[in-house]
Amino acid sequence: xxxxxxxxxxxxxxxxxxxxxxxxxxxxxxxxxxxxxxxxxxxxxxxxxxxxxxxxxxxxxxxxxxxxxxxxxxxxxxxxxxxxxxxxxxxxxxxxxxxxxxxxxxxxxxxxxxxx
Amino acid sequence: xxxxxxxxxxxxxxxxxxxxxxxxxxxxxxxxxxxxxxxxxxxxxxxxxxxxxxxxxxxxxxxxxxxxxxxxxxxxxxxxxxxxxxxxxxxxxxxxxxxxxxxxxxxxxxxx
Numbered sequence: 001x002x003x004x005x006x007x008x009x010x011x012x013x014x015x016x017x018x019x020x021x022x023x024x025x026x027x028x029x030x031x032x033x034x035x036x037x038x039x040x041x042x043x044x045x046x047x048x049x050x051x052x053x054x055x056x057x058x059x060x061x062x063x064x065x066x067x068x069x070x071x072x073x074x075x076x077x078x079x080x081x082x083x084x085x086x087x088x089x090x091x092x093x094x095x096x097x098x099x100x101x102x103x104x105x106x107x108x109x110x111x112x113x114x115x116x
Numbered sequence: 117x118x119x120x121x122x123x124x125x126x127x128x129x130x131x132x133x134x135x136x137x138x139x140x141x142x143x144x145x146x147x148x149x150x151x152x153x154x155x156x157x158x159x160x161x162x163x164x165x166x167x168x169x170x171x172x173x174x175x176x177x178x179x180x181x182x183x184x185x186x187x188x189x190x191x192x193x194x195x196x197x198x199x200x201x202x203x204x205x206x207x208x209x210x211x212x213x214x215x216x217x218x219x220x221x222x223x224x225x226x227x228x
Contacts, residue, residue: 043218101146102208107158
């Protein structure tokens with residue numbers, strides 16, 4: 001089954017304790033992205049990647065890191081989490097069908113992170 | 117600032133009625149996409165309409181795009197309780213790089 005898999009589904013941690021949220025897709029998509037969703041703010045892009053070893057900042061990259069060593073995986077790293085990073089996080093992927101245009105995204109089921 | 121703004125923020129209708137949601141944006145686009153999100157779950161792509169298209173259909177969904185008014189609408193006909201969800205428009209705006217910009221969504225509730 002074609003899917004984007006995020007883990008964990010729920011995570012509660014304390015300020016400053018490094019954590020990684022994993023994301024994997026089995027559709028051979030070039031493009032992967034991380035979003036956070038907060039009430040009243042919609043989805044905001046954190047980082048994205050056009051292909052292996054190519055990553056770029058989205059709208060809200062501060063406090064996050066990513067890596068794209070393999071095409072299927074795109075982990076999100078919080079080196080020193082803070083309470084304002086409490087949010088619902090989504091990983092998404094898509095093929096690059098048309099240069100310069102965004103294709104439909106396939107989303108994971110989300111990771112609900114709480115930082116105390 | 118966010119590119120797409122949905123209207124209304126919330127909509128409650130009876131099963132069988134039609135639901136219309138609107139999305140306005142500010143700059144020129146390559147395409148506009150609509151997504152559905154069931155509570156707390158990942159978003160699901162519904163339909164993509166390109167800037168040179170005016171209308172698209174998919175099952176009970178009808179999307180229109182008016183680039184002169186910088187607006188789009190999503191119509192769900194003969195709604196069902198299972199259509200209860202949040203609906204988001206996402207714009208791929210020209211020169212915006214490789215990202216979709218999402219609005220804050222419309223919460224649709226379809227009551228039996």
